[in-house]
Amino acid sequence: AWVEMVHRYLATGVGALIVVQLLLVWRRGRELRRQGRRGPGLGWPALTLLWVCLQGAFGALTVTMKLFPAIVTLHLAGGLVLLVLLAVQVVRYGLAEGSLRPVPVSSGLYLFTVVSALLLTAQVLLGGWVSTNYAVLACSSFPQCQGQWWPEMDWAGGFELWRPLGLLASGEQLTFAALTAIHMAHRLAAGGVLLCLGLLSWRLWRVPPLRGHARWLAALLLLQALTGLSNVVLGWPLLAAVAHTGGAAGLALLLTRVLTLSSPRTAYSSSVSLSASRLSA
Known part of the structure; x- marks a missing residue:
C-alpha cells in the first residue's frame, strides 16, 4: 500500500508543478508583451495541465475498476505522453530563448x-x-x-x-x-x-x-x-x-x-x- 501512496503523492506534486509552470509562462509572456516582444503561448502548458488531470482520472479508474487491463495500459501510456508534452516545451523554450538551435x-x-x-x-x-x-x-x-x-x-x-x-x-x-x-x-x-x-x-x-x-x-x-x-x-x-x-x-x-x-x-x-x-x- 505504501508504494501506491507514494505514487499518489508524487502525482499530486507533479500536478502542482505543472500549475506553477503555467503561471510562470503566463507571467513571462506578460512581461515580454509589455516590452513589445512576443511571449510564449499558453497552449502547451494548458494542454499539459489538462493531460495531467486526465491522468489523475485514469489513476482513479485503475483502482475502482480493479486493474482493468485496458485502463491500466492507457494510464501507463498517458504517463509517457505527459513526459513527451514536457519535453516538447523544454525544447521549444530553448529555441525561443536562443539556447538551442x-x-x-x-x-x-x-x-x-x-x-x-x-x-x-x-x-x-x-x-x-x-x-x-x-x-x-x-x-x-x-x-x-x-x-x-x-x-x-x-x-x-x-x-x-x-x-x-x-x-x-x-x-x-x-x-x-x-x-x-x-x-x-x-x-x-x-x-x-x-x-x-x-x-x-x-x-x-x-x-x-x-x-x-x-x-x-x-x-x-x-x-x-x-x-x-x-x-x-x-x-x-x-x-x-x-x-x-x-x-x-x-x-x-x-x-x-x-x-x-x-x-x-x-x-x-x-x-x-x-x-x-x-x-x-
Missing part, C-alpha cells in the same frame, strides 16, 4: 523519424498490454518460447481489449495460450522496432548536430534489449522491469527531442539559399 534535416529523415516514433508508440502500448496482463512469464526462454519457435497462441483472447483482469469478456478464464500470444506479439514487434531505430541511429549519426542523440539512441536500444531479455530469462526481476520501462521513456523523450529540434523546412530553405548564392557568384 533548430537542426536542418532532410524531409526523408524527418519522415523516417516520425515513422519510428509511431512504431515506438505501438510497441510501448504492446509492452503495457504485456505488463498489465502479467504475460511476461508466458515465455521463460529466448529465442524460443516454451521450447518452441511458434507455441500455441490464442490471439483473439489475448487481444480482447475490453475485459477484466484475467478473464475474457464472457467471464471465462483467460487462457495461457492467450497470455502467450500477448507476449509473442511484443517480442516479434520488438525485432522490427529494434531494426528501425537502429537504422535511425545510423542516419542521425550522419547529421553532425544530432550525433549525440544518435549515441543515446544506440545506448537506449542496447539497454532495452538487455532488460527485455532479463525480464524473460531471469523471471521478471523488479530492477530489470523498472529499467525496461525507464528505457522506453528514454526512447520516447529522445525521439521527441529530435523531432522538435529538427527542421526540414530549414534544410530546404538553406539549400535554396546556398544554391542562390552559388548562382550569384
Whole structure:
C-alpha cells in the first residue's frame, strides 16, 4: 500500500508543478508583451495541465475498476505522453530563448523519424498490454518460447481489449495460450522496432548536430534489449522491469527531442539559399 501512496503523492506534486509552470509562462509572456516582444503561448502548458488531470482520472479508474487491463495500459501510456508534452516545451523554450538551435534535416529523415516514433508508440502500448496482463512469464526462454519457435497462441483472447483482469469478456478464464500470444506479439514487434531505430541511429549519426542523440539512441536500444531479455530469462526481476520501462521513456523523450529540434523546412530553405548564392557568384 505504501508504494501506491507514494505514487499518489508524487502525482499530486507533479500536478502542482505543472500549475506553477503555467503561471510562470503566463507571467513571462506578460512581461515580454509589455516590452513589445512576443511571449510564449499558453497552449502547451494548458494542454499539459489538462493531460495531467486526465491522468489523475485514469489513476482513479485503475483502482475502482480493479486493474482493468485496458485502463491500466492507457494510464501507463498517458504517463509517457505527459513526459513527451514536457519535453516538447523544454525544447521549444530553448529555441525561443536562443539556447538551442533548430537542426536542418532532410524531409526523408524527418519522415523516417516520425515513422519510428509511431512504431515506438505501438510497441510501448504492446509492452503495457504485456505488463498489465502479467504475460511476461508466458515465455521463460529466448529465442524460443516454451521450447518452441511458434507455441500455441490464442490471439483473439489475448487481444480482447475490453475485459477484466484475467478473464475474457464472457467471464471465462483467460487462457495461457492467450497470455502467450500477448507476449509473442511484443517480442516479434520488438525485432522490427529494434531494426528501425537502429537504422535511425545510423542516419542521425550522419547529421553532425544530432550525433549525440544518435549515441543515446544506440545506448537506449542496447539497454532495452538487455532488460527485455532479463525480464524473460531471469523471471521478471523488479530492477530489470523498472529499467525496461525507464528505457522506453528514454526512447520516447529522445525521439521527441529530435523531432522538435529538427527542421526540414530549414534544410530546404538553406539549400535554396546556398544554391542562390552559388548562382550569384
